[in-house]
Amino acid sequence: MRSVFIGLDDAQIARLLAAGAFCDLADGTTLAVEDERLEKIYFICAGRVGVTIAGREVSHLERGNFVGEVAFLTEKPATATVIAGRSSSKGPSSISSSATKRKSRA
Incomplete structure (x- = not known):
């Protein structure tokens, strides 16, 4: 796991793993x-995803990248469509988290 979570200490890795679930x-x-x-964010543990904006493929994300973290945390719509397995022979393995969003207090 340490090779996927570069830059995180053991406590941070444990928190991330506890907050989500592995899925292929x-x-x-x-x-x-x-x-x-x-409603979820994803962390790619293996494989690759394709990123499209306005129907045009603009990027790929691989192991060690999050998907949807900015939209999830800011509660704004996603800026791109992300689809598993684009340009890859096997779909990715990931950790998905559907943590409840905190409501701001007025």
Whole structure:
């Protein structure tokens, strides 16, 4: 695990693992949809995902990257669509977290 979580100490790794669940994602699984709100964030442990904006592929993310963290934390819509397994022979393994969002107090 340490090779995936570069820069995190043991306590941080333990917290991340406890907050989520491991899952293998089939090729074609949609992790985020552009302009839609997210209920989960993903951390890619293995494999690759494709990132598209306005239907155009703009990037790939691989092991060690989060998917949807900014949209999830800011409660704003996703800025891109992210689909598992693009340009890869096997879909990614990931840790997904559906942590409850905190409501701000007025």
